[in-house]
Amino acid sequence: xxxxxxxxxxxxxxxxxxxxxxxxxxxxxxxxxxxxxxxxxxxxxxxxxxxxxxxxxxxxxxxxxxxxxxxxxxxxxxxxxxxxxxxxxxxxxxxxxxxxxxxxxxxxxxxxx
Amino acid sequence: xxxxxxxxxxxxxxxxxxxxxxxxxxxxxxxxxxxxxxxxxxxxxxxxxxxxxxxxxxxxxxxxxxxxxxxxxxxxxxxxxxxxxxxxxxxxxxxxxxxxxxxxxxxxxxx
Numbered sequence: 001x002x003x004x005x006x007x008x009x010x011x012x013x014x015x016x017x018x019x020x021x022x023x024x025x026x027x028x029x030x031x032x033x034x035x036x037x038x039x040x041x042x043x044x045x046x047x048x049x050x051x052x053x054x055x056x057x058x059x060x061x062x063x064x065x066x067x068x069x070x071x072x073x074x075x076x077x078x079x080x081x082x083x084x085x086x087x088x089x090x091x092x093x094x095x096x097x098x099x100x101x102x103x104x105x106x107x108x109x110x111x112x113x
Numbered sequence: 114x115x116x117x118x119x120x121x122x123x124x125x126x127x128x129x130x131x132x133x134x135x136x137x138x139x140x141x142x143x144x145x146x147x148x149x150x151x152x153x154x155x156x157x158x159x160x161x162x163x164x165x166x167x168x169x170x171x172x173x174x175x176x177x178x179x180x181x182x183x184x185x186x187x188x189x190x191x192x193x194x195x196x197x198x199x200x201x202x203x204x205x206x207x208x209x210x211x212x213x214x215x216x217x218x219x220x221x222x223x224x
Contacts, residue, residue, distance in 0.1 A: 004156075033211065042202055042214035043157065056210050091156050098210055101147055104156035 002027065004094050004105035005074075012111045019079040019086070021108045025094030032075045033093045033102055034067060043091060049075060082112045125221045132190040134218045136203035139184060143205040147212065148177060148188045152199045160188070160201075190220075198222045 005024040013019050025032050031050055035043040045059040049069035060067065064082075069075040079086055089109050093102035126132045138146070144165040149157035163170045163177045163186075170177050176189040186203050200219050204212040 031210075035212075035214075040217075042216050043204075043212070045211035045213070048210045059211065093212075101159050101162050102212060103159060104149075106156045 004092055004103055006090075006092050006105035006108050008108060009106060010109050010111070012113060013082050014113055015083055016081050019082050019110055021077040021079075021090050021092075021110070022074040023077070023092030023094075023105060024074045025092075026103055029094035029096050029103075031095045031097060032069050033095075034075075034077050035091045035093065035104075037089045037091060037107075046077070079110075082110075084112045086110060087112045122216070123219045123221065125223060126193050128193060128195060128222055128224050130193055132188075132193045132197070132220060132222075134188045134190075134201050134203075134220065136186040136188075136215050137184060138186060138203075138205050138215075140205060140207050140213070141181075141184065143207040145206040146177070146179060146186050147204045147206070148175075148186075149202045149204060149214075150197075150199045151202065151217075157202060193220075193222050195222050195224055 004026055007022050033048050034046040036046055037043045047060050047067045048056040051069055052071050064080045066078045089107045091104050091107045093104045095102045147162040148160040150160050151157045161172045161175050161177050163179050168179050174191045178187045190197055198221055200217045202214050202217050204214045206212050
């Protein structure tokens with residue numbers, strides 16, 4: 001059973017470009033979560049999605065960031081007009097439902113130059 | 114605001130010794146806690162969890178203790194090995210969806 005998959009593993013973007021991060025949850029998991037981690041810090045919640053629905057986006061910046069989890073295909077975290085402060089590791093996690101452990105992917109390390 | 118925090122940022126232990134990593138939480142409504150291990154360049158790896166109706170749970174070489182009176186969580190690792198070297202995070206889940214992570218403790222195992 002494959003774990004949570006994320007791609008790309010590393011992404012370099014210039015300021016003002018767009019970044020698209022993809023996440024495929026574990027088989028049988030319909031709940032997806034995105035977290036951001038700065039160096040030497042804990043993970044910070046961004047958004048929680050189920051298929052075709054955003055359940056909780058209380059951790060998402062109000063501008064430039066969006067997320068989706070379509071009926072078919074991976075979940076996408078999109079960052080428009082990236083700035084240097086967006087440089088971080090972005091982790092996706094999945095679970096079979098609420099109140100269960102969340103399993104994390106290997107992360108995408110975004111570097112904005 | 115509500116937060117999860119750790120007492121020790123770095124813990125250095127001798128191989129074979131037991132390790133204890135501590136975590137304090139402030140949200141009394143939290144009902145589910147998880148310990149994660151994160152190695153450099155990797156995603157957090159689930160270690161063990163505990164629900165608020167328990168005060169102790171054991172896994173393979175690991176034990177989690179929950180003291181709701183003082184809002185304290187600990188992770189005990191028996192016979193610590195070099196492969197245990199990593200950053201350990203506690204996380205709480207009080208709303209059924211998002212996890213709130215502590216700042217992390219770096220465990221260094223000396224051979």
